[in-house]
Amino acid sequence: MTGPVHPARALWWLFEPVHAITYFAPEARAAFEAAGLRGGWRGYFAGRAAPLGPVDAPPVVAAFFGFAPGMVERALPDVWKRADPETTLAARVEGASATLERLLEHVERERIELVTERLEQAVSRLDCAGRVLAAANAALPRPTGLYGRLWQAATVMREHRGDGHVGALVAAGLDGCEALVVRCALDARREAIQPMRGWTDEEWDAATARLAERGWLTEHGAITESGRLRHQALEAATDLAAARVWQDQPRAELDRLAGALKPIAALCRAALPPVNPIGLPETTA
Helix, strand or coil, X not given: CCCCCCHHHHHHHHHHHHHHHHHCCHHHHXXXXXXXXXXXXXXHHHHHHHHHCCCCHHHHHHHHCCCCHHHHHHXXXXXXXXXXXXXXXXXXXXXXXXXXXXXXXXXXXHHHHHHHHHHHHHHHHCCCCCCHHHHHHHCCCCCCCHHHHHHHHHHHHHHHHHXXXXXXXXXXXXXXXXXXXXXXXXXXXXXXXXXXXXXXHHHHHHHXXXXXXXXCECCCCCECHHHHHHHHHHHHHHHHHHHCCCCCCCHHHHHHHHHHHHHHHHHHHHCCCCCCCCCCCCCCC
């Protein structure tokens, strides 16, 4: 890891793709469908919410943050009639394990074991206070297979950072739709993000108008210098919230983990569709 990028962010760039394959890979979708969750969004909402138990929509709206409430409400609690949380959790590990086994077929097992062990050690050091999704995932039994262990450890780390990011967005005064509008003003495409998060044109345009009134955007929807600085501040707050688990680790150990993760992350990232709502930069070089 080189340059000014915070170590917590640089490592997130690498473990996020390992987690994200469960939303897009054919093995993951097949496992959810076999459990009764037909349709990609049923698998997504059930799979990601299952660690919380058979919850209704409101807590998931709060925890997932960037999704329109109506989109969440169409999935929950209906998904629990199709597959209970226990069945869903088994399906997501099965699908993720099969996906990683295929993607990492030519990666030396020693590398995978090293990454898995280091991420599991990081999970054991996490403080999950105020981080509901991270805490719920961290409390799950550890999968028995190596690929399932790798995926679950990456998932706990990802949700821990995500919970902290939601806290930073709330502290910055942004709601779920506004956060996406700001992101699109910076470096993403509205036509890719808006439909995947379920916001209507009226909701999106109203969020844009609110942000212009507060100085984040110009009247034409472009990011202002003030908006750019505020966004940098909330990203720094996200890094700070995710940093504690890494701060006592020698830099050489962090570099070793990053080096071991890079080829794994590259293979997982290459398996993601080019247009997706995952918030990774285009390059992590």
